Amino acid sequence: MKNMKTRQAVKFRLVPTSVQEELLSRHAGCVRFVWNKALDLQTRRLEAGIPLLSYGDLARLLTLWRSSEEYGFLSNGPAQPQQQTLKNLDRGVWEALDRTNSKRFPRFKKKGCGDSLRYPDPLQVKLDLSTRDQEGRTVLPRIFLPKVGWVKVRVSRPIEGDLKNATVIRKAGRWSVSLQTETEIPEPVALTRPVIGLDLGVVSFATTSDGTRIHPDPDGVEALKRAEKKLVREQRKLSRKYRKGPKSRNFRKQKIRVARAHERVANMRLDFLHKASTAIGETQAVVYVEDLKIRNLTRSARGARENPGRKVRQKSGLNRSILSRGWGTFLSLLEYKLSRRGGCLVRVDPRNTSRTCFVCGHVSPENRKTQEAFVCVACGHAENADANAARNILRAGQARSACSEAKTSESAV
Numbered sequence: 001m002k003n004m005k006t007r008q009a010v011k012f013r014l015v016p017t018s019v020q021e022e023l024l025s026r027h028a029g030c031v032r033f034v035w036n037k038a039l040d041l042q043t044r045r046l047e048a049g050i051p052l053l054s055y056g057d058l059a060r061l062l063t064l065w066r067s068s069e070e071y072g073f074l075s076n077g078p079a080q081p082q083q084q085t086l087k088n089l090d091r092g093v094w095e096a097l098d099r100t101n102s103k104r105f106p107r108f109k110k111k112g113c114g115d116s117l118r119y120p121d122p123l124q125v126k127l128d129l130s131t132r133d134q135e136g137r138t139v140l141p142r143i144f145l146p147k148v149g150w151v152k153v154r155v156s157r158p159i160e161g162d163l164k165n166a167t168v169i170r171k172a173g174r175w176s177v178s179l180q181t182e183t184e185i186p187e188p189v190a191l192t193r194p195v196i197g198l199d200l201g202v203v204s205f206a207t208t209s210d211g212t213r214i215h216p217d218p219d220g221v222e223a224l225k226r227a228e229k230k231l232v233r234e235q236r237k238l239s240r241k242y243r244k245g246p247k248s249r250n251f252r253k254q255k256i257r258v259a260r261a262h263e264r265v266a267n268m269r270l271d272f273l274h275k276a277s278t279a280i281g282e283t284q285a286v287v288y289v290e291d292l293k294i295r296n297l298t299r300s301a302r303g304a305r306e307n308p309g310r311k312v313r314q315k316s317g318l319n320r321s322i323l324s325r326g327w328g329t330f331l332s333l334l335e336y337k338l339s340r341r342g343g344c345l346v347r348v349d350p351r352n353t354s355r356t357c358f359v360c361g362h363v364s365p366e367n368r369k370t371q372e373a374f375v376c377v378a379c380g381h382a383e384n385a386d387a388n389a390a391r392n393i394l395r396a397g398q399a400r401s402a403c404s405e406a407k408t409s410e411s412a413v
């Protein structure tokens, strides 16, 4: 079976210098000029009843314009986005003339309205994702745009797959780039598929039924803590500056600093969740996990696990913000990554999974000696508490799917 390909797009903010911004603005102006000029030509032909120019004709005209004296300024901008706009126009005109749909006829573009530059050839656009320069200082990743050079870009998520094209857009005075990438999906996983249960915990972010702990590395936790402290500092400064004058220049500047600190924290958190979900999503086929909705409803019943107290939190070194807001996002990322490979995420009722002995099935809160240790009061089975819970989740999930399979086969008879 052949591998399938999927395309996805990610959008990032560009951080151009003022010179680069000026260049982008002019290049977008050239694209707009080409669009309007070609649209004018086609409209006149339509009105005079002369056959329309094909995309090939238009592209040849563009070459002439770029080398002419009158329109030579067009050659200051890259050629491909200008060709691309002709392609878009050609498609737009034909779609509007096709009476089977109700697409409106292309319109003339005004300055500053929907400015965009599409680079259809990934070879003309280069990405440099390194975040350290030669001296080891932190720098932003860069993207190379023809006739502009290397422009800084805020890469807020991992870019997966091969770059197919890039589109630079201006919205509300801010430039961003949308990257379209293509990934190959391997053939659907065979019938003997790796299946695990997953326990979301406090001591470890998550534990699998085979005992693997998923945890951010200590450096990452430290860096996140620092970033969060900085955010709190900047927010305090903001309120001080607000008291001095909510409309002052200083206040506005501080607001931007707070927004940046926020973004940094959010990115670090998301980065961990991405790494953790990729690790499982790429090796497993079916993952059984606690249903967080039910879990939140039965929060009080599970008491100690959800309110582990300060000591546990400190001991685990796990950041509260990863825990408190991370699970939901983590599960949606995981679900997406599993489904892309033909796997799936199954939510099971979490009731009693943390206080049931996996070996003998005895249910008792007494089984949970400490946050980390599970010792069954009936049979003496001792295991890491999260791993025991993860194995119970796996078993509950498998029981459930066996049950639903039985039902399907019954109804088929």
Ligand SMILES: [Zn+2]
Pocket (backbone or CB within 6 Å): 357, 358, 359, 360, 361, 362, 376, 377, 378, 379, 380, 381
């Ligand atoms: Zn037991």
